[in-house]
Amino acid sequence: DAGITQSPRHKVTETGTPVTLRCHQTENHRYMYWYRQDPGHGLRLIHYSYGVKDTDKGEVSDGYSVSRSKTEDFLLTLESATSSQTSVYFCAISTGTSGGSSSYEQYFGPGTRLTVT
Amino acid sequence: AQTVTQSQPEMSVQEAETVTLSCTYDTSESNYYLFWYKQPPSRQMILVIRQEAYKQQNATENRFSVNFQKAAKSFSLKISDSQLGDTAMYFCAFSSGSSNTGKLIFGQGTTLQVKP
Numbered sequence: 001d002a003g004i005t006q007s008p009r010h011k012v013t014e015t016g017t018p019v020t021l022r023c024h025q026t027e028n029h030r031y032m033y034w035y036r037q038d039p040g041h042g043l044r045l046i047h048y049s050y051g052v053k054d055t056d057k058g059e060v061s062d063g064y065s066v067s068r069s070k071t072e073d074f075l076l077t078l079e080s081a082t083s084s085q086t087s088v089y090f091c092a093i094s095t096g097t098s099g100g101s102s103s104y105e106q107y108f109g110p111g112t113r114l115t116v117t
Numbered sequence: 118a119q120t121v122t123q124s125q126p127e128m129s130v131q132e133a134e135t136v137t138l139s140c141t142y143d144t145s146e147s148n149y150y151l152f153w154y155k156q157p158p159s160r161q162m163i164l165v166i167r168q169e170a171y172k173q174q175n176a177t178e179n180r181f182s183v184n185f186q187k188a189a190k191s192f193s194l195k196i197s198d199s200q201l202g203d204t205a206m207y208f209c210a211f212s213s214g215s216s217n218t219g220k221l222i223f224g225q226g227t228t229l230q231v232k233p
Contacts, residue, residue, distance in 0.1 A: 042223035104219030108162035
């Protein structure tokens with residue numbers, strides 16, 4: 001158990017409204033990630049963070065922003081939700097190193113199912 | 118850009134038998150990591166097994182093993198003595214060893230059903 005929680009776990013919102021998803025970790029890992037999962041696409045990286053206030057874009061970042069003001073929290077914001085952002089969102093952390101090598105194993109939170117109507 | 122392809126959308130296997138899930142990837146790097154993740158109906162993503170590209174020996178974790186063919190860019194997962202609890206979607210994933218970001222690139226997934 002990597003101590004990762006996501007909130008909310010389910011959310012239904014209307015098109016055009018802002019939405020913020022929260023990821024919280026308890027083990028002070030440096031790297032955190034946001035992915036979305038859609039049928040036929042696997043998981044795709046939205047944004048990631050490599051430290052407090054240090055973030056970068058992933059493969060599908062349009063329409064999303066992130067913030068990391070504390071090591072333990074990584075927030076994903078949809079400024080104006082669209083129906084195409086209906087998805088399951090996963091947060092992940094990376095252990096960075098394992099056994100002396102940089103393996104970057106990732107461990108995932110339970111996911112948030114977001115529906116935009 | 119790196120890509121990961123899983124060409125088997127769905128597979129099934131009888132309980133106690135062996136099944137192999139396929140994964141191919143494309144990269145120009147020599148140092149990288151490959152992973153298999155399991156996603157049961159609970160939706161939780163679970164790390165099954167990991168392979169470092171610089172290691173020639175195939176990774177094993179109990180009933181799970183991989184066949185890593187670096188030249189062919191192939192990374193298949195073998196599940197021996199399949200159990201009903203192995204029913205899940207399985208994802209192959211790639212991570213660059215040179216970028217130091219740990220970003221994962223996933224395949225599309227293979228849904229595995231284990232039949233009693």
